[in-house]
Amino acid sequence: MAEADGSSRAFLGLSDVSISEDIPVEGDISMPPTSSLQDDGFSTLDEPVKDTVLRDLKAVGNKFVHVLYPKKSKALLRDWDLWGPLLLCVTLALLLQGGSVDSKDDGGPQFAEVFVIIWFGSLIITLNSKLLGGTISFFQSLCVLGYCIMPLTVAMVVCRIVLLGGSGTVSFVVRLVVVCASFGWSTFASTAFLADSQPQNRKALVVYPVFLFYFVIGWMILTFAPAQ
Amino acid sequence: MANTKDPFEFQEFEEAESLLEETRDATTINIDDVNEFRNQRRPGGDEVEEDLLANDDKAELLSGQRKNAPFWTFDYYQKFFDVDTCQVRSRIIGSVLPWRGKNFIELYVRRNPDLYGPFWICATLVFAIAICGNLSKFLVNLGSPNYKYTAEFGKVTIAATAIYSYAWLVPLALWGFLLWRNSKVMNLVTYSFMEIVCAYGYSLSIYIPAVVLWIIPSEGLRWFSVVLALCLSGSVLLLTFWPAIKDDHIRVSIAFMSTIVVLNVLLAVGFKAYFFSSESPHQQTNNSSVVTLVQSKPHS
Numbered sequence: 001m002a003e004a005d006g007s008s009r010a011f012l013g014l015s016d017v018s019i020s021e022d023i024p025v026e027g028d029i030s031m032p033p034t035s036s037l038q039d040d041g042f043s044t045l046d047e048p049v050k051d052t053v054l055r056d057l058k059a060v061g062n063k064f065v066h067v068l069y070p071k072k073s074k075a076l077l078r079d080w081d082l083w084g085p086l087l088l089c090v091t092l093a094l095l096l097q098g099g100s101v102d103s104k105d106d107g108g109p110q111f112a113e114v115f116v117i118i119w120f121g122s123l124i125i126t127l128n129s130k131l132l133g134g135t136i137s138f139f140q141s142l143c144v145l146g147y148c149i150m151p152l153t154v155a156m157v158v159c160r161i162v163l164l165g166g167s168g169t170v171s172f173v174v175r176l177v178v179v180c181a182s183f184g185w186s187t188f189a190s191t192a193f194l195a196d197s198q199p200q201n202r203k204a205l206v207v208y209p210v211f212l213f214y215f216v217i218g219w220m221i222l223t224f225a226p227a228q
Numbered sequence: 229m230a231n232t233k234d235p236f237e238f239q240e241f242e243e244a245e246s247l248l249e250e251t252r253d254a255t256t257i258n259i260d261d262v263n264e265f266r267n268q269r270r271p272g273g274d275e276v277e278e279d280l281l282a283n284d285d286k287a288e289l290l291s292g293q294r295k296n297a298p299f300w301t302f303d304y305y306q307k308f309f310d311v312d313t314c315q316v317r318s319r320i321i322g323s324v325l326p327w328r329g330k331n332f333i334e335l336y337v338r339r340n341p342d343l344y345g346p347f348w349i350c351a352t353l354v355f356a357i358a359i360c361g362n363l364s365k366f367l368v369n370l371g372s373p374n375y376k377y378t379a380e381f382g383k384v385t386i387a388a389t390a391i392y393s394y395a396w397l398v399p400l401a402l403w404g405f406l407l408w409r410n411s412k413v414m415n416l417v418t419y420s421f422m423e424i425v426c427a428y429g430y431s432l433s434i435y436i437p438a439v440v441l442w443i444i445p446s447e448g449l450r451w452f453s454v455v456l457a458l459c460l461s462g463s464v465l466l467l468t469f470w471p472a473i474k475d476d477h478i479r480v481s482i483a484f485m486s487t488i489v490v491l492n493v494l495l496a497v498g499f500k501a502y503f504f505s506s507e508s509p510h511q512q513t514n515n516s517s518v519v520t521l522v523q524s525k526p527h528s
Contacts, residue, residue, distance in 0.1 A: 109381045131302075131309040132344070201312040209348060216355055223362070223379040 060084045067147050070189040077140050077193060085146020088153050089118045092217075095156045096224060109220055117216065122146060125209045129198065132205055136197035145210070148190040152214065155182035156221045163226050175222060183218040187211050308343040308422065316345055323430035326463040331471060332427055341422035346429020350395050353432055356439045357391075358384040361503030364443045383503065394495050395432060399424040402469075405484070409476055417471045427468050431461040435496070442504050450504065454496055462492045 060083050093114035109117070126141040134141075159175045191207050198206045297304040319336045362380055369375035403421045410418060419427075438457040442450050465488050473481045 109379075113381065128309075128344070128348075131306050133306075133309075201314070204313040205311070205316060205344060209351075212348075212352060212355065219355075219359055220379075220381075223377075225377055225379065 056081070056083065060087075063143075063147050064150060067150050067189050070192040077136070077144070080137075080140045080143035082139070082143060082146065085118075085122075085143065085149070088146060088149045089115060092118070092149065092153050092156055092221075095153075095160060096220060098226065114220070117220075118146075118149065121213045121216070125213055128209055129194065129206045132202050133199050134194075134197045134206065136194065141194065144190055144193045145213070148186045148193075148214075149217065151182035151185040151189070152179075152217050152221060155179050155218075156224075159221060159224065160226075163224075167225070179218050179222045183214050186214045190214075305343070308341065310340060311342045311344055315340075316342075319345055319426075319430050320349075320433045323427075323464055324434045324460050326460065326467050328467070330467070332430070332464055332468045334471075338423070341420065341426045343422070343425075345433075346395055346425050349429055349433045349436070350391050353436055353439070354384065354388045354391050356436050357387045357499060357503050360439050360443050364445060364504050367443065368445050387499075387503070390495070390498070391432070394491070395428050396425065398491055399428050402488075406472055409473070409480065413476050415472060415475050419472060427465065431465055434461045435499075439499070442500065450500065454500055458493060458496050462489055465492065 059079060059081060063081075063084055093111045096109060096114055097111060122142050122145040125145060126138055129136065129141060130138065136144075155178050158178050162171050162174050162178075165171065187207075187210060190210050194210065195203050195207060297307075315336075322332055322336045358380070361383060365380075366377055399421065403419070403424050406415075406419065409415070434457045438453045441453045444450075466485060469485070469488060473484050476484075
């Protein structure tokens with residue numbers, strides 16, 4: 001009996017437990033765009049194609065803006081998509097074509113080589129960060145790494161424009177500065193998203209492969225020599 | 229004491245010291261004690277063998293605990309990535325500083341071989357060789373008007389094949405050989421495959437700064453850095469593998485050691501000759517024009 005009284009006394013305190021009103025509770029209950037295609041009454045089959053396409057385009061554009069101004073955002077990581085990385089990869093590979101083509105094959109990278117380097121490299125880095133104990137999911141990591149190629153693609157466009165004006169020392173210095181700046185930006189943007197998901201004493205181990213990845217892509221852009 | 233406590237109240241367990249006060253004879257195990265015990269028997273000579281024996285037992289026990297996941301699962305590979313940044317850094321430094329009596333595997337890798345170091349050091353070396361080779365060729369040919377700069381991406385594939393086969397096939401061969409010798413002659417020290425891969429992977433790390441130095445088009449500097457890198461990495465490898473083979477016949481030991489050295493030398497000199505040849509194409513076109521002149525002479 002004494003024990004029953006004791007236990008009911010323990011529960012007395014629970015009745016005035018409540019969440020105080022000044023702790024903000026926030027969240028986002030919107031679902032990622034891809035899952036809305038599947039079921040639950042609201043189907044996208046009935047809406048105009050323009051709406052569907054524009055919604056996805058807006059999501060992609062939103063992520064581009066996030067890469068331009070990198071700040072940690074959980075919503076960005078959650079709504080991953082691979083359209084942006086595909087677009088950037090194809091653009092970069094196309095722009096790297098048209099280099100000096102000799103009769104020997106020692107020239108710039110082929111289209112397939114750029115593709116393989118980017119996707120295979122992203123895959124290896126994602127596997128590496130997951131094996132080291134990261135909490136980010138597989139496709140989220142691929143998404144972040146792909147989107148952060150954007151500064152390097154912009155640098156490629158700038159380099160091609162600069163090369164139209166000639167390929168002397170001045171143009172090389174300009175291209176070097178542009179590529180270095182965009183490489184730094186890419187690495188900084190991707191670590192802003194990725195570094196949080198790693199255990200504290202392994203951050204450098206995860207950041208280094210990302211650095212190497214963007215360095216190699218930057219090198220490919222810098223050594224692009226147009227056919228003369 | 230427990231039965232007077234309210235069952236719904238959180239029970240705090242007392243500190244180890246206060247629990248010990250009640251039963252002074254209870255056996256305790258302190259993790260630091262184990263390391264102190266091993267460290268006390270450190271300096272070389274015969275004590276090293278006993279130490280290695282003891283560690284062998286521990287290694288066998290611990291490696292038995294780890295082999296639970298089958299090799300096609302993700303978890304199997306996760307245990308090879310159980311390293312921190314400071315551990316990787318100390319392993320890299322340890323692989324370039326040979327110290328008599330200190331064995332790289334014994335000191336750094338034992339019981340925790342990792343795949344992170346070998347894989348990423350090899351990847352870095354592949355790209356470093358391709359990029360620095362390209363740069364050095366550009367610098368050598370800077371003055372000549374005939375030279376047209378190409379990026380030479382085909383060389384990345386060649387470098388990758390060479391480096392990854394050195395870092396993975398040679399350890400496989402060495403491990404198989406050691407396994408075979410172990411069935412014939414009882415050795416005190418055995419290395420697992422992953423530990424040998426670790427030793428070879430980390431030993432390649434000295435070549436990264438060496439390759440960067442080779443950009444400077446000075447033959448003397450290049451040969452000096454080749455020899456230095458060879459000596460450092462070769463001696464670390466020799467010191468590592470000597471305890472594993474020294475109990476065997478003297479001829480087998482010497483053949484084994486010299487194979488390690490020869491492969492190392494071949495790798496370094498091969499890289500230098502293939503990626504960093506200091507012949508400019510100006511000289512090369514001269515040679516080919518001389519050859520065509522000689523060939524056309526009989527006709528005239």
